[in-house]
Amino acid sequence: MAGTDEAQPGAAGDAEGYAGLRVERAEELARRHGWASVRVLAPGAMMTMDHREGRLNLAVRDGVVERSWEG
Known part of the structure; x- marks a missing residue:
């Protein structure tokens, strides 16, 4: 997965938006x-x-966030 540098809608405050x-x-x-x-x-x-x-958790594979959540 290549990933992107662009924020997803709502990423700023939404733990799942990364x-x-x-x-x-x-x-x-x-x-x-x-x-x-x-x-x-x-x-x-x-x-x-x-x-x-x-606390924001980022599950990352090959440098790309696959999942994000608060906690």
């Missing part, structure tokens, strides 16, 4: 739009299951 972006661009946009923490996760990565308000 899919398809290159990870670098997604991190930049997330921080610019007020996410307190951005966690990048590789496929199959171990992670804590605690929910943290203000």
